[in-house]
Amino acid sequence: MSAIVEKLNDETFVLNLGPQHPATHGVLRVKLRMDGEYIVEAEPVLGYIHRMHEKMGENRTWIQYLPNTARLDYLHALAFNHVYVNAVERAAGIEVPQRAEYIRVITAELNRISSHLVWFGAFIMDLGGFSPLLYAFDDREQILDLLEAITGSRLTYCYFRFGGVSCDIDDQFITGSRAFVKRMRERLDMYRNLVTNNIITIKRLEDVGPITAEMCRKYGATGPVARGSGINFDVRRHEPYSVYPEFDFDIPVYHECDNMARYMVRMDEMEQSLRIIEQALDKLPDGPYLLPKAPRIVKPAKGDFYQAVESARGSLGLRIVSDGSNNAYRLKWRSPTFSNLSLFGEACIGMLLPDALALMGTLDLVIPEIDR
Amino acid sequence: MHRDAIAGSIAAIDGVIVTPCEYDSKGYCLDVQVTAQTLLQAVSVIDHCGFFIEAITGVDWLGEKTARHKEALDRAKAVIAAAAKSAAEKGEEPPPAPPLPQPPEDMTDELEVVYDFNRYDDFCRISMRVRVPRSTPCLPTISAIYSGADWHERETHDFFGIRFEGHPNLVPLLLPEDADFHPLLKDFKA
Numbered sequence A: 001m002s003a004i005v006e007k008l009n010d011e012t013f014v015l016n017l018g019p020q021h022p023a024t025h026g027v028l029r030v031k032l033r034m035d036g037e038y039i040v041e042a043e044p045v046l047g048y049i050h051r052m053h054e055k056m057g058e059n060r061t062w063i064q065y066l067p068n069t070a071r072l073d074y075l076h077a078l079a080f081n082h083v084y085v086n087a088v089e090r091a092a093g094i095e096v097p098q099r100a101e102y103i104r105v106i107t108a109e110l111n112r113i114s115s116h117l118v119w120f121g122a123f124i125m126d127l128g129g130f131s132p133l134l135y136a137f138d139d140r141e142q143i144l145d146l147l148e149a150i151t152g153s154r155l156t157y158c159y160f161r162f163g164g165v166s167c168d169i170d171d172q173f174i175t176g177s178r179a180f181v182k183r184m185r186e187r188l189d190m191y192r193n194l195v196t197n198n199i200i201t202i203k204r205l206e207d208v209g210p211i212t213a214e215m216c217r218k219y220g221a222t223g224p225v226a227r228g229s230g231i232n233f234d235v236r237r238h239e240p241y242s243v244y245p246e247f248d249f250d251i252p253v254y255h256e257c258d259n260m261a262r263y264m265v266r267m268d269e270m271e272q273s274l275r276i277i278e279q280a281l282d283k284l285p286d287g288p289y290l291l292p293k294a295p296r297i298v299k300p301a302k303g304d305f306y307q308a309v310e311s312a313r314g315s316l317g318l319r320i321v322s323d324g325s326n327n328a329y330r331l332k333w334r335s336p337t338f339s340n341l342s343l344f345g346e347a348c349i350g351m352l353l354p355d356a357l358a359l360m361g362t363l364d365l366v367i368p369e370i371d372r
Numbered sequence B: 001m002h003r004d005a006i007a008g009s010i011a012a013i014d015g016v017i018v019t020p021c022e023y024d025s026k027g028y029c030l031d032v033q034v035t036a037q038t039l040l041q042a043v044s045v046i047d048h049c050g051f052f053i054e055a056i057t058g059v060d061w062l063g064e065k066t067a068r069h070k071e072a073l074d075r076a077k078a079v080i081a082a083a084a085k086s087a088a089e090k091g092e093e094p095p096p097a098p099p100l101p102q103p104p105e106d107m108t109d110e111l112e113v114v115y116d117f118n119r120y121d122d123f124c125r126i127s128m129r130v131r132v133p134r135s136t137p138c139l140p141t142i143s144a145i146y147s148g149a150d151w152h153e154r155e156t157h158d159f160f161g162i163r164f165e166g167h168p169n170l171v172p173l174l175l176p177e178d179a180d181f182h183p184l185l186k187d188f189k190a
Helices: A053-059 A066-070 A077-092 A098-126 A131-151 A171-196 A199-205 A213-219 A259-283 A336-342 A353-362 A367-371 B003-011 B039-048 B064-089 B149-160
Strands: A013-017 A029-035 A038-045 A303-311 A314-322 A330-334 B017-020 B030-034 B052-061 B110-118 B126-133 B138-140 B163-165
Touching: A038 A353, A053 A066, A053 A330, A066 A077, A077 A098, A077 A303, A077 A314, A098 A131, A098 A171, A098 A259, A098 A353, A131 A171, A171 A259, A199 A259, A199 A353, A213 A336, A213 B052, A259 A353, A314 A336, A314 B052, A314 B110, A330 A336, A330 B052, A336 A367, A336 B052, A336 B149, B003 B017, B003 B030, B003 B039, B030 B039, B039 B126, B039 B138, B052 B149, B110 B149, B126 B138, B149 B163
Parallel strands: B030 B126, B138 B163
Antiparallel strands: A013 A029, A029 A038, A303 A314, A314 A330, B017 B030, B052 B110, B110 B126
């Protein structure tokens, strides 16, 4: 705890940040108690767009619930598609053709890059730099066009099916993806020169917003937040799913525990995703993209099942409890940002308000995923 | 820390049942059954072993005991009917019927609370379950051990009405601030 908080005077005041505030990226409200420009106490207030997705899961059939999954995390919707179909496939014992697994990985990694690009642009805008957002959205547009052509939607994808994906990728998609990988590498170099090495970025991020590894453990933080605190944990490596073990990629880990570390993790991750996409396109096997006899009515075995995947924000989990019928008995989302945000109240004590907003930016909040 | 060593140190607590699970089919490695009395002790051991908390959630098992008793009753009746039928075919007297299974003494339905823990270094997901009666759903809070449990417990209280004794701030998190309903209970009507 900083010296500011220790010699607290009586002239503190309450400041409401949000629920309509650009820095909270959605409808999140934070109740702050301030001592001048310094934060004494912070309490995030959630639930502004709570829609009870878990109850909807109990009222719909397994297949009817598929479109819901994309509406939790609108930036990395395919990760939610992935965890849901994987969990049901595990429970119902459905085998997935190799080609479908590869298509899932390629599209999910493209989606991860597009999610990181939105974070990158919006985060730098939080710090006061406007132009990187325009560059980032230009790149993201390429991904959205690619994914739109095969999935039919630009944001809330409902592309994965039990036993495969809804339609095959074509040559246009493959050449488009290869061109994007090439283009994105050049753009990442540009971002390095334009933003990462920028003296203002460095001054705003280095040694600001410490989150220790122990704090991550106590709050269950995962993803880039944990990896910026020196924790080498990535679901794709530690609890491998789909065909990820077949690819050669690194898990970027930084030990500085500050805003810069979390920023660097995400920037490096985009490069690693490009590597995965490249390898997957090279190795893409022939065969069916959907199980020829994919069941129309899924009836998983009785019992409870857990599935985790690495979303752009961390370890995303889904627990399903099935009573053997056509809809879930219970369905629980373990959303990564819910845990990541829960440490904000402790991490920002004694910080300057603008620095706390930079810290909040590095948590990469997507509110619909927290509120569910 | 090896998985067996972890399982051993948790199982050393009185009344705690640890079952290793097949990861490929279930998605977790250890299934730990605790009671409200042994919950804090078990969580302390898990914390000591260096686990991080993934989530806390509930499952409402309304009508489970009645359904189980009905199943047992139907099975017993089927056995009796089959024995009577085979005796009639042989032209013998039906054998004396065995007593039907009695309903369990405690027919109160239960709520289950599931705690998920995992490790950063060596993958090992623990699903820890504890059951509380639906009429008095009370559990001690683990937010003093895992600070992150604070929000998870508030969410579980929102959805299932489970009271976490000793929780510093058990007010609605995701539901409106004046919510007095618990939507994930199976007898909830909107």
